[in-house]
Amino acid sequence: MVKINENYLKLPGSYLFSEVARRIAAYTAAHPGVTITKLSIGDVTRPLVPAVIQAMHKSVDEMGTAEGFHGYGPEQGYPFLREAIARHDYAARGMDVKPEEIFVSDGAKSDCGNIGDIFGTDNTVAVCDPVYPVYVDTNAMAGRAGDYVEALGRWNRLIYMPCVEANGFSPEPPKETADLIYLCFPNNPTGATATREQLKAWVDYANANGSIILYDSAYEAFITREDVPHSIFEIEGARTCAIEFRSFSKTAGFTGNRCAYTVVPMELERGGARLNSLWNRRQTTKFNGVPYVVQRGAEAVYTPEGRAQILENIAYYQRNAQVIREGLTSAGLACFGGVDAPYIWLKTPDGMGSWDFFDLVLDRANVATTPGAGFGPSGEGYIRLTAFGGAEDTVQAVDRIREMLRRG
């Protein structure tokens, strides 16, 4: 008799974004004619930029000819893309990351989930609280999270690191020894960043303990302040203790185009094994690479035109973030993030619960948000707003929330 992976049965309820979608759908069904403005799911809305479109058309044409056809590509990504990434995302910022250390993939979500394959199930895992649910759920599936304790809203084997107002939503290394540490800066959901000194403390901790930092910098393109680090590899010592995840999703609007990459430095070894080799083995065995057409599209992001065009889109979203942050702050709400990130972390008024405030804003302002509690216990009392909507919609949504607050 087949035994299923029992860990799956421990996963509580439905995935956060599904529940948000369900509530919105239910509300819309019950209130025909009402239009909901979404500041909830973190999906981009600006179309792909002309340089990417052009490159994709060109490569689609290639795929239709005998000479230009591309079959199986290297599982790790084509050299043209790995080299462009190394040059523009790393060398240009003074970091030495080699193309062989870069694994192109179909998404940071896939990579953050699949990276667990190469680690034992007996590692201790530390996550921020609140946290992007994928880190927690994938570890729960692997058995590293232990059991879910409903009353606490926590897994009993995970180390939760509260990210709260008092620590600027950027935690210090824990007292316990964590083996695998998920960090995400600029942060989803709080929009917080970490300083160079804070990251240095993490790198020192990881090197001292043999831990590995799984660093998600999917939002680095949104950093506006000069001194905020874009990559963990800007920090001395990171190459012996960190893996970095990046994505074209938010940087270049690739959420429906699917391209990302993961950096595993050659120096990174544990238990006598080079992690670059383990990840290479994982990817070559369970993955067959990203579509040629998509990789050509991603390459175009690094051309001068492509670069200029995506920066316009990022600036567009950054203006939205500013509108939300300033509009709601001036209405008396406490807002965090949104300066170096597309996310604004809003404290609910009067200590209201996340889901209650979510329902209230949905009903009174017809704006969809994401309840902070869905990202972990320390997210209770917050909601997440995203800057990925249209400019007019964003202005309107902020106005509606302000109006709702005025009405009291």
Add this chain to the structure above:
Amino acid sequence: MVKINENYLKLPGSYLFSEVARRIAAYTAAHPGVTITKLSIGDVTRPLVPAVIQAMHKSVDEMGTAEGFHGYGPEQGYPFLREAIARHDYAARGMDVKPEEIFVSDGAKSDCGNIGDIFGTDNTVAVCDPVYPVYVDTNAMAGRAGDYVEALGRWNRLIYMPCVEANGFSPEPPKETADLIYLCFPNNPTGATATREQLKAWVDYANANGSIILYDSAYEAFITREDVPHSIFEIEGARTCAIEFRSFSKTAGFTGNRCAYTVVPMELERGGARLNSLWNRRQTTKFNGVPYVVQRGAEAVYTPEGRAQILENIAYYQRNAQVIREGLTSAGLACFGGVDAPYIWLKTPDGMGSWDFFDLVLDRANVATTPGAGFGPSGEGYIRLTAFGGAEDTVQAVDRIREMLRRG
């Protein structure tokens, strides 16, 4: 200290196709000016058909406009594609497979590898011998294969089912109880098919033992004989014991375009859980769907024009298979497969070893093949030839091998 997944360290040597590529590269480097004709790696060579190219161009254009842009799609695939698959690949052949049972993905390799996530590590796994290495390696990574016994070329916890001339390369259910059973028909590497009666015996065995058949039918489009089943779901009782993997790779030349799908019937339950829900949870947590442009390309395969065009390409490869089979059979070699499959399984002359014959054919005929021993112990004494090359190359390769045999 981080513990790696120790199972990775048990994986022997390099992946079969890498070793083949390495030997070809070494030979080419040592013999400048010599051109190697590849009948080795199973990659297609015909370009994408015009209907697919058109659909991709159209959807690339959409992605460049605010109205037509598609961000995150459903992780399971867009309804337009799931419905087209259900209608054309199943309903048209009298099978009732619902769109909700179809999970669109980036590849059958990914799905065959990732499906293990939803099963416990203590299941007993049965594989054919010879076998597509991904089934074995992914189970080894999960710990289900036990330890690799170098002297036997086998893992000590896997059940190997020899596929040999005596059983027509189609094994009977084993005496032992296997929980997870990987079957692939038409088979890679042997090109063998299973009869309806043989599959019925498997389904009965699986239902009697609570086993699950993981049925890879990636090559079903190459079936020419009327009575050969295209899907495990043609067999009564399969919906309570089987998962099916299919791909656009060989059917429509999508090896560089990346699209496949997996069917998990709603009736399939084990340990009180619906496997469709478990796989849905796995995919929504660790995967973000296939690029919109690629899904539109895959949809075009089901239009009348698209269908006619891909059938032409399949017929082209089928003629290659015939050329290989007939050309080498008439030269006195024993050939199997190649009738309902793009693979020909060639018995080496004089009981020569697979790798020796590989080296001989590479050196004397300048033809690259794949050594049967690379697919498992029972593959020793065979090589695999593929029909995916150009027609002229295939004729030439066959001529060269015949010439080599004549020279003795």
